[in-house]
Amino acid sequence: MSNNAALQSEKQEIDNLIKKGYVMTSSKGTFDGDVVVFENKMTFEKKTLLLTHPDSRKYFATLYIQQYK
Amino acid sequence: MADISINFAGIKSPNPYWLASAPPTNTGYQVQRAFEAGWGGAVWKTLCEPVLNVTSRFGAHHFNGQRVAGFNNIELVSDRPIEENLKEIYETKKRFPDRAIIASLMVEPQRDKFHEIVKRVQDVGVDGFELNLGCPHGMSERGMGSAVGQHPDLVEKSTLYAKEVAEVPVITKLTPNITDITATAKAAERGGADAVSMINTINSLMGVDLDTWNTTPNVNGMGAHGGYSGPAVKPIALNMIGECARQPEFNIPISGIGGISTWQDTVEFMLMGSGNVQVCTAAMHHGFSIIDDLTEGLSNYLDDKGVASVSELVGKSVEKYTDWSELDLNHRMVARINNDICINCNKCHIACEDTAHQCIDMLVDGNGKEYLEVREDDCVGCNLCAIVCPVEGAIDMIDLEPTEPPMSWNQRESALQVLNSK
Numbered sequence: 028m029s030n031n032a033a034l035q036s037e038k039q040e041i042d043n044l045i046k047k048g049y050v051m052t053s054s055k056g057t058f059d060g061d062v063v064v065f066e067n068k069m070t071f072e073k074k075t076l077l078l079t080h081p082d083s084r085k086y087f088a089t090l091y092i093q094q095y096k
Numbered sequence: 097m098a099d100i101s102i103n104f105a106g107i108k109s110p111n112p113y114w115l116a117s118a119p120p121t122n123t124g125y126q127v128q129r130a131f132e133a134g135w136g137g138a139v140w141k142t143l144c145e146p147v148l149n150v151t152s153r154f155g156a157h158h159f160n161g162q163r164v165a166g167f168n169n170i171e172l173v174s175d176r177p178i179e180e181n182l183k184e185i186y187e188t189k190k191r192f193p194d195r196a197i198i199a200s201l202m203v204e205p206q207r208d209k210f211h212e213i214v215k216r217v218q219d220v221g222v223d224g225f226e227l228n229l230g231c232p233h234g235m236s237e238r239g240m241g242s243a244v245g246q247h248p249d250l251v252e253k254s255t256l257y258a259k260e261v262a263e264v265p266v267i268t269k270l271t272p273n274i275t276d277i278t279a280t281a282k283a284a285e286r287g288g289a290d291a292v293s294m295i296n297t298i299n300s301l302m303g304v305d306l307d308t309w310n311t312t313p314n315v316n317g318m319g320a321h322g323g324y325s326g327p328a329v330k331p332i333a334l335n336m337i338g339e340c341a342r343q344p345e346f347n348i349p350i351s352g353i354g355g356i357s358t359w360q361d362t363v364e365f366m367l368m369g370s371g372n373v374q375v376c377t378a379a380m381h382h383g384f385s386i387i388d389d390l391t392e393g394l395s396n397y398l399d400d401k402g403v404a405s406v407s408e409l410v411g412k413s414v415e416k417y418t419d420w421s422e423l424d425l426n427h428r429m430v431a432r433i434n435n436d437i438c439i440n441c442n443k444c445h446i447a448c449e450d451t452a453h454q455c456i457d458m459l460v461d462g463n464g465k466e467y468l469e470v471r472e473d474d475c476v477g478c479n480l481c482a483i484v485c486p487v488e489g490a491i492d493m494i495d496l497e498p499t500e501p502p503m504s505w506n507q508r509e510s511a512l513q514v515l516n517s518k
Contacts, residue, residue, distance in 0.1 A: 030453075031473035053516050085425050088508040089500045091515055 030080070037083035040076055041090065049074060051091050063087050098398030099405040100391060102136070104371045105265045105291035105349045107224045109136035109196040111391050112362065112406055116353050116374035117142050117200035117226060117269075119171060120384075124184025128191060133384040134391060137196030139293075139374060140185060142173035142228045143217060144202040144235070149175050155302030155313040157328065166328035167377045168302040170313060170320060172234045173202055178216070186220040198267065201258070202228040202240050205250045210257035224264045226351075227254055229280075230271035230296025232323050242296065245271035248283035255287025265290035267351060272329075272336055273299050281340040285348050293351035293374065294340070295333045297323025326377040330355030334368050338417045341369025357381075359393030366406065367413035424502040429477030429495050431456075431470045437490040440466055444481035444491060452480045 041063075049065035052073075060079035066072070078084050100111045114137035115121050115130055122141045130138055149172055157166035174181060189197050199222040203209035214225060229245030236243040244250045255268045268284035270277055272295035284292050299321050303312045311319030333354020340346055352370025356362055357378035365373050378386055398406060433444070433456070445468055448456040455474040460466055470481075482491040 031471075051515055052518065054512050055516075085503065085508070086500070088511055089426060089503050092503060092507065092511045093501070095511065095514060 034080040034082045037076070037078050037080050038086055041078075041083065041087055044074055044076070045090070050094065051087065054087070054091075060084065061087065098395055098403060099407075100395055100398070102372050102407060104196075104351065105224070105267065107137070107196050107198065107265055108194075109372070110194055111136035111387075112366070112372040112394075113137070113387060113390055114139055114196060114198070114351070114372060114374045115379060116376040117198075117228065118376040118380075119169075120376060120379050122174065122176070124188045127184075127188050127197070130379075130384045130387075131188070131192040131195050134387040135195070135384065136372075137198065137223075139198040139200050139226050140181065140222075142200040142202045142231070143178055143181055143213065144173045144240070146177055147172040147175050147234070150315045152313045152315065155322065157302060157326075159328075162327075164326055164377065164381045166300075166302075166324055167326035167380070168300050168313070168322040168324050169297070170233050170315075170322040173200075173228065173231065178213075182217065182220045185217075185222060189221050189223075196223045198222060198224040198226050200226045200228050200269070202231070202235060204239055205244050205254045205257070207257045207260070210254065211261050214258050214261045218263055222264060224267060224290075225258060225262055226267040226269050226293060227258055228269050228296070229254060230269045230273075230294075232271060232273050232297055232299045233321055242271040242273050245269075245280060245296070246274050248279045251280045252283040252287040255284050255289045259288040267291045267293050269296055269353075270294040270336075271296045272332060272354075277336045278340050278343050278346065281350075282343070282346055285346060289348060291349040291351060291371070292340070293353055295329070295336055295354045297325045298329055298332065300324035325355065326381075327355045327357055330361060334364060337365065337370055338368045338414060341411055341414045342417055357386075359390050359397060362390065362394055363397060363409060366409040367411070368417070369411045369414050371407075371410055421505040423504060425505060425508065426498065426500040426503050427495075428498070429493055430472040430475040431477065431479075431481050432472075432492050432494050433468050433470055433481075434490055434492065435467050437487060438468060439487055439490070440468065441486060442468070443484045443486065444468065447480050447484045452476075452478055456481060 044065045049067050052064050052066045054063045060077050061084045063076050065074045102112045117139040121127050121138045127138045153171040155168040156164045159165040199217045201213050203213055231241035235241040258266050268289040270280050281292050337352050349371035350369050351372050352365035353374040356373050356375050362373050445456045453476050455471045457469050485491045
């Protein structure tokens with residue numbers, strides 16, 4: 028997978044969760060990337076993404092800033 | 097025609113170009129030659145108790161056909177009796193009353209020493225003092241120069257001692273051989289400096305002779321570290337000036353020094369916060385007549401830009417200089433190769449493939465002609481391809497339309513702190 032394909036895949040995972048009503052509840056930087064926990068506002072189900080691409084690690088934070096603004 | 101005269105911390109000169117305290121300002125003969133050529137001011141070679149010097153004294157770094165990309169010296173301060181210097185300063189000032197003469201001084205950081213030399217020198221009518229707290233070689237081994245300039249408390253004290261008796265502006269000259277030059281710049285301001293100047297030369301060893309294994313320059317086979325100057329140090333000087341100029345609590349003028357060789361360098365130094373510039377290595381390389389190009393180029397630039405006075409340049413780029421953590425992480429730039437200009441040397445491809453992000457493809461068109469193309473989705477906009485490209489205009493760096501709002505590292509960290517505190 029090219030770098031960009033990896034980015035698009037991770038961005039899509041984030042977008043899909045948000046579309047399904049998930050919101051970010053925590054994030055943690057690790058040596059492997061950023062671990063971001065999402066929670067569904069209706070079902071309280073949790074999903075965890077490991078974001079490894081630098082641009083997707085920018086992307087989720089940008090979305091979060093927009094969300095809490 | 098633009099006004100290129102300056103008033104630097106109360107010291108006036110007809111243009112912003114002063115010769116820095118160094119071999120070119122060793123004697124009245126030299127300084128008068130410089131003033132005849134058109135230099136706006138001169139910082140006299142440092143007055144001290146006369147020293148003893150060695151031979152040889154200079155070395156140079158020639159790079160890829162460029163003579164004197166960097167310059168190294170192990171010459172010390174003035175080796176002439178102070179009375180001789182003072183007589184020549186007096187005569188020079190009398191002959192060129194509109195030019196700035198600044199006396200560079202170096203003594204141990206003691207009140208009585210500073211009082212004695214300041215009083216003695218100002219009697220001949222200098223326009224200002226520059227305290228040499230920066231020379232990295234020789235004198236620093238005797239507790240002067242950079243040995244003082246590396247300690248903010250000694251910088252403050254030395255400045256204070258000079259200011260106690262000085263009747264003309266005092267400029268404190270700072271050493272770059274320190275982790276954070278803003279600490280000593282602020283110390284100089286606390287000591288009452290009217291201005292600072294930076295940078296003095298950088299600790300350096302010019303090279304080693306491959307046949308004799310002697311270091312260069314060397315004195316009868318033995319070497320010692322010297323002070324590095326010339327075009328190679330310009331980026332270091334620009335950063336140090338910018339770092340000081342952008343400190344909100346630092347509010348005195350900066351005299352910029354460090355590799356200034358052209359009028360373009362001058363503009364850059366002034367935009368980053370220099371109120372004037374001092375030149376040494378370029379004059380040593382090309383002679384005093386370079387002042388014509390320096391003043392003409394500067395004047396034409398100001399006219400082209402519609403800037404009425406050179407002083408209007410001072411600090412105009414400082415607000416564009418910040419911490420890395422304030423830069424926009426979401427800004428995107430990519431490389432684009434102009435195939436009608438590209439000569440297919442493949443330097444960009446090799447640089448990208450071997451040492452950057454592997455996003456320049458070597459392709460063949462329908463006619464069998466090879467060409468290079470950037471995969472923009474994978475390009476991180478690092479600039480390397482454009483830097484190594486030997487053909488002007490063959491690679492453009494393009495700002496992409498933003499797809500996300502700006503976000504700095506600091507903003508990201510603040511947002512994630514909020515996220516994780518819930």
